[in-house]
């Protein structure tokens with residue numbers, strides 16, 4: 001429930017005068033899913049909006065439909081040509097679906113591609129009108145929705161032709177539905193996106209989230225957010241301050257999202273509002289080349305002690321390959337400035353296993369980390385650097401995960417973090433062991449050189465989510 005996308009959609013739907021929206025989560029225990037608000041079974045709802053932020057949720061969604069007694073395939077639900085309890089219309093959204101809706105296309109009746117604010121109200125209006133006036137059939141309703149509200153993609157009206165792994169052509173049938181379907185993008189909100197519900201049951205129990213903007217002006221090649229949220233937008237300070245005004249006087253922790261834009265002058269006004277309410281601040285990660293005087297002032301006065309920057313690539317060469325656009329000097333400068341602003345825990349996010357990576361790149365990672373340590377070592381109050389690492393996830397080929405657990409002992413399998421995969425820092429040979437230079441190097445020189453340089457890294461564990469980590 002900490003997911004801001006889900007909160008925004010929940011708020012938008014319940015703001016509609018003719019609709020009530022309830023939340024349903026996949027239960028921990030194997031039991032039919034029921035709504036949080038009224039404990040109604042999932043199958044009771046004629047419309048189900050599916051918020052899919054991560055690819056891992058593809059499977060969870062299908063599992064949830066099956067355990068809720070709903071046919072998972074859209075074609076099977078359409079056989080009775082009804083939109084009713086038991087055969088609901090499934091509407092898919094969330095960033096994983098607008099990066100690529102096709103993996104879920106057999107299951108979802110309609111995708112809203114893009115951001116919810118500009119697209120969802122029009123879609124809801126159309127649905128309410130269809131309910132009130134009646135509609136000849138499920139297919140006709142879907143056809144009407146495919147033609148009109150922007151961003152609506154109904155897979156059954158499109159035929160995909162693949163050549164090998166590549167999508168070669170999309171044919172619309174009938175020909176008058178939009179092709180291609182264009183994603184919808186929010187121009188500028190009156191009130192910036194923010195948390196609507198805080199509950200101790202969730203990851204960010206008492207952390208009020210507010211958006212500074214969407215997208216990123218960088219185009220790091222590995223980063224979906226840098227591409228799908230184009231164009232990059234920064235919300236006006238008035239909209240952000242209005243959002244902060246919704247947090248309630250008792251909420252003292254604020255998380256600001258979208259710090260890629262932090263160098264803007266607008267930040268000064270936001271900082272003023274935040275400091276006036278004596279909030280404790282939290283950030284996802286900071287773009288090293290976007291750290292300016294206003295942000296540093298905000299960090300210093302808010303007493304922030306932990307910050308993260310993401311070189312991502314260990315060497316200058318690798319950072320150019322991934323289009324990171326950050327030089328070593330900028331990283332060193334950013335580290336120094338953050339420490340001088342009062343940060344005592346500095347996290348560095350690196351990705352290991354990037355295409356073209358060599359042992360020289362990993363040697364550079366060690367050298368860079370040591371140079372950062374040297375540069376900030378003279379600054380007051382620095383205890384250590386938290387070293388994050390990647391380990392194999394679930395033993396499957398190609399699955400790396402960011403991990404913030406203490407280093408595994410050599411040969412430890414499964415990894416200390418509890419993943420079933422092989423820790424790249426350990427020297428064992430479990431089934432998930434990565435072949436090639438990375439693992440061999442990490443099990444040897446990196447472990448030897450990096451961990452002793454930062455002894456605290458061996459014993460500290462921090463919660464870092466892969467989705468909010470690198471920036």
Ligand code: SF4
Pocket residue numbers: 216217218219220223224225226260287324470471
């Ligand atoms: S990784 Fe960070 S800096 Fe790069 S495009 Fe994504 S959000 Fe921007």
